[in-house]
Amino acid sequence: MMEDERLRSGRLVYYAEDIDRINQILDRLLHLSDARCALLVDKEGHLITKRGEMSQGFDDESLSALVAGSFAATKEMAKLLGEEEFSVLFHQGVKDSIQLTLVADRALLAVMFDDRTTIGMVRLYANETSTKVAELLKVAAQREPLAGMGAEFTAEATKRLSDVFGGAEEEKKEKREGPGGKPTG
Amino acid sequence: MVQINFATREVSCKIVYYGPGLCGKTTNLQQVHTKAPTQLRGNLTSIATEGDRTLFFDFMPLELGTVAGMRTKLQLYTVPGQVYYNATRKIVLEGVDGIIFVADSSPSRRQANRESWQNLKDNLEEYGLDLRDVPLVLQLNKRDLADAVPADELSAELNELGAPTFEAVAVTGDGVMPTLRQLASMVLGRLNDQRSRRPGPRPAPVQEKPAPTAAAAAGAPAAPPATSGPGARPAPFGRRAERVVEPVVARDVSAAAPARSKSEPARPAPRVTAPKGPAVQVGGAKAAPAAREVGRAARGAGTATLGTTAGEPASAARPVAGGPSRRSHYTLAEGSRKAPSRKKVLVIIGVLAIVVVVVLFLLMRGR
Numbered sequence: 001m002m003e004d005e006r007l008r009s010g011r012l013v014y015y016a017e018d019i020d021r022i023n024q025i026l027d028r029l030l031h032l033s034d035a036r037c038a039l040l041v042d043k044e045g046h047l048i049t050k051r052g053e054m055s056q057g058f059d060d061e062s063l064s065a066l067v068a069g070s071f072a073a074t075k076e077m078a079k080l081l082g083e084e085e086f087s088v089l090f091h092q093g094v095k096d097s098i099q100l101t102l103v104a105d106r107a108l109l110a111v112m113f114d115d116r117t118t119i120g121m122v123r124l125y126a127n128e129t130s131t132k133v134a135e136l137l138k139v140a141a142q143r144e145p146l147a148g149m150g151a152e153f154t155a156e157a158t159k160r161l162s163d164v165f166g167g168a169e170e171e172k173k174e175k176r177e178g179p180g181g182k183p184t185g
Numbered sequence: 186m187v188q189i190n191f192a193t194r195e196v197s198c199k200i201v202y203y204g205p206g207l208c209g210k211t212t213n214l215q216q217v218h219t220k221a222p223t224q225l226r227g228n229l230t231s232i233a234t235e236g237d238r239t240l241f242f243d244f245m246p247l248e249l250g251t252v253a254g255m256r257t258k259l260q261l262y263t264v265p266g267q268v269y270y271n272a273t274r275k276i277v278l279e280g281v282d283g284i285i286f287v288a289d290s291s292p293s294r295r296q297a298n299r300e301s302w303q304n305l306k307d308n309l310e311e312y313g314l315d316l317r318d319v320p321l322v323l324q325l326n327k328r329d330l331a332d333a334v335p336a337d338e339l340s341a342e343l344n345e346l347g348a349p350t351f352e353a354v355a356v357t358g359d360g361v362m363p364t365l366r367q368l369a370s371m372v373l374g375r376l377n378d379q380r381s382r383r384p385g386p387r388p389a390p391v392q393e394k395p396a397p398t399a400a401a402a403a404g405a406p407a408a409p410p411a412t413s414g415p416g417a418r419p420a421p422f423g424r425r426a427e428r429v430v431e432p433v434v435a436r437d438v439s440a441a442a443p444a445r446s447k448s449e450p451a452r453p454a455p456r457v458t459a460p461k462g463p464a465v466q467v468g469g470a471k472a473a474p475a476a477r478e479v480g481r482a483a484r485g486a487g488t489a490t491l492g493t494t495a496g497e498p499a500s501a502a503r504p505v506a507g508g509p510s511r512r513s514h515y516t517l518a519e520g521s522r523k524a525p526s527r528k529k530v531l532v533i534i535g536v537l538a539i540v541v542v543v544v545l546f547l548l549m550r551g552r
Binding site: 010011012013014015016017018019020042043044045046048049059061062065066069072073075076146148149150151152153154156157158160161162163164165166 | 186187188189190191192193196197199221222225227228230232241242244246247249250252253255257260262272273275276277279280362363365366369370373374376377
């Protein structure tokens with residue numbers, strides 16, 4: 001039970017080996033089901049990995065956030081209906097469709113497919129894939145927690161924030177001009 | 186929960202703008218979208234009503250670039266502020282790494298600010314989180330109003346935790362970037378922390394908690410006003426952190442943590458434990474044989490659309506209520522999860538066999 005809690009809500013850190021194994025599993029899924037692409041998304045909306053052909057202008061970050069939000073919304077609906085949650089969602093489009101499968105109560109497998117294949121095929125292999133990926137996530141959850149990113153990361157992050165958001169110079173400018181750009185005093 | 190991916194060399198954090206309706210959360214995000222360098226920001230995705238009121242959330246990814254060899258990203262969300270949308274507000278809070286609370290400086294919105302603040306605390310509790318444990322920045326927005334509540338007064342009403350506070354006029358962009366920068370530095374600085382979230386059980390009704398405002402008023406040191414006066418300004422970076430979350434520059438845990446090079450760190454050896462139950466556990470009710478899974482999926486499937494539907498939605502976003510005892514009322518759902526009896530299986534097989542025979546007979550007759 002403690003392991004389930006850790007898998008559900010602990011921080012999972014992914015290493016190259018984890019992603020390689022997941023990618024292999026996803027590649028097999030795409031090959032067998034003839035789907036277009038597969039994304040593995042953390043329930044909180046972070047993209048873990050993606051495989052397959054992607055259409056141009058494919059905003060996978062926004063899609064990941066929407067997938068996670070969509071799934072979370074239906075989870076609340078399920079609770080109202082007396083279900084724990086819906087483990088599979090399917091959105092049907094004119095050309096492309098997407099199936100979402102819950103993985104180990106921690107991640108979501110999003111499989112996009114078109115009329116080259118059928119929902120049944122996708123669902124069948126997605127369920128198998130979910131089981132295999134769940135094993136890998138469990139292994140990741142059982143590792144010792146990461147001992148922080150280190151002081152170097154923190155120091156560089158501070159500098160980078162100043163570069164992106166503007167540093168002391170911009171604050172001095174605001175101090176002179178005040179909110180609204182109007183000079184103070 | 187910050188996602189760290191050494192394979193793709195990415196660190197991703199979730200930041201949520203919270204506050205009452207029409208306080209300026211979406212405006213903040215729009216300003217960030219406008220001001221941030223084009224190559225670092227992604228699309229601003231808004232799920233809103235036709236009246237441009239946030240229905241589910243706004244979302245925008247923002248990259249900080251490469252930090253110590255890791256591509257560092259912020260995922261910025263806003264929540265719907267209207268009281269009606271509490272269920273969706275709670276959803277967006279899941280996995281949050283840092284919160285910017287946007288308060289409305291209008292005198293008529295003081296009560297709404299307080300209610301939203303309490304709502305934030307309540308929703309975090311559902312995830313086993315305490316507001317004191319989450320990086321938090323308070324933004325006092327709409328400072329350009331002629332009758333704006335004095336900043337120190339507004340801050341005293343809300344800021345029981347002594348969070349860094351910034352004045353802002355979001356419609357013009359003033360104060361927007363400093364607010365975000367402060368929170369981002371707190372969130373990224375926290376990555377040195379080994380804490381990972383441990384959800385607590387759903388809390389019992391609040392009975393024994395001390396009144397936070399009373400305790401804060403009695404015990405907290407007299408915090409200097411965040412800002413004062415019409416031309417006053419957000420305090421410089423690094424001097425405002427009066428709460429327990431330490432400013433980025435002050436922390437150094439390198440004595441405990443191994444030195445990090447820019448290459449992937451050595452992985453801790455995985456703990457190998459013998460499985461206690463079935464080798465695969467996808468969660469109790471979901472670890473079902475394929476036939477049942479398809480059945481469940483068929484029940485739950487359908488053309489679901491995440492809508493930017495016009496007008497107010499139907500009463501779908503009611504707060505979740507009730508507990509496990511409600512499930513006993515839904516015998517249909519309960520029954521469908523039971524394994525079919527052998528007799529039923531045989532009957533089904535028998536029927537299928539008859540159907541196949543009939544089909545074959547008709548085909549042969551047709552020849």
